Amino acid sequence: xxxxxxxxxxxxxxxxxxxxxxxxxxxxxxxxxxxxxxxxxxxxxxxxxxxxxxxxxxxxxxxxxxxxxxxxxxxxxxxxxxxxxxxxxxxxxxxxxxxxxxxxxxxxxxxxxxxxxxxxxxxxxxxxxxxxxxxxxxxxxxxxxxxxxxxxxxxxxxxxxxxxxxxxxxxxxxxxxxxxxxx
Numbered sequence: 001x002x003x004x005x006x007x008x009x010x011x012x013x014x015x016x017x018x019x020x021x022x023x024x025x026x027x028x029x030x031x032x033x034x035x036x037x038x039x040x041x042x043x044x045x046x047x048x049x050x051x052x053x054x055x056x057x058x059x060x061x062x063x064x065x066x067x068x069x070x071x072x073x074x075x076x077x078x079x080x081x082x083x084x085x086x087x088x089x090x091x092x093x094x095x096x097x098x099x100x101x102x103x104x105x106x107x108x109x110x111x112x113x114x115x116x117x118x119x120x121x122x123x124x125x126x127x128x129x130x131x132x133x134x135x136x137x138x139x140x141x142x143x144x145x146x147x148x149x150x151x152x153x154x155x156x157x158x159x160x161x162x163x164x165x166x167x168x169x170x171x172x173x174x175x176x177x178x179x180x181x182x183x
Contacts (some may be wrong), residue, residue, distance in 0.1 A: 006146040013143035017136045024132030028125055036121040038104035038111040039090070046105045047075040049086060054094040066090035066116040073103075073110060086110050090117035092180060113180060119173020126165030134158035 037043070054069040066089075073086035088095075088103060092114035095101055103110035111117065138154040 010143045010146050013139045017139035017143060020132050020136040020139060024129055024136070027128060027132075031128065032121050032124045034106045035089075035109075035111060035117075036125055038106045039113060039117040039121055041104070041113055043104060045076055045102045046110075047073055047103060048100045049073050049088050049103050049110050050083075051088070051095040051097055051099050051101060053097060054091060066114070066120070067092075067094050069095055069101075071101075073105070088112065090114050090120065113176065115173040115175075115177025115180065117173075118176045119169045122172050123166055123169030126169060127162060130158050130161045130165060134161070 049069070049071040051069050051071040053071075054067055057065040057068040059065045069088040069091045071086065071088060072083040074083050086105070086109065088101065088110045090111070091101075092112055101110075101112055103112050105111070134154050134157060137157075138149065138151050141149045141154075
């Protein structure tokens, strides 16, 4: 009977690990994933924003949130289709009024490749994923062992990974900023 209980515990832990990974993927797809894909340039260009004004944005607490620009959006499909007001989130630079910027759109906002956006969305994605990955790893370890495993090392690993996510997000943002300035 003991082997049956151990097998059931292994199965439940393995199922929990898989469910945790599926939940993490769904949350990334739901929250920061589409914006990150747009900023990184996955997929075709959706249209062009003709800039009306740019300004330094601030979040609710007053911290810098990058450059935002307002302008008229013209979809790439349909050529001279209807133009509408749109917000270019975390723009790469403060564009001059009248300049045209190719963008990808997500949820009613426009995005272009910018170091600030890559860093910001990369950190958000990483901080969302780390706790789920730590939990999934712990559950997989429990499944492999057939019983509960001490989770202290997994918690410390998750904390270290969160710090690493922030450092890597800042580094990726600076790298993108440097590469866009050079090219």
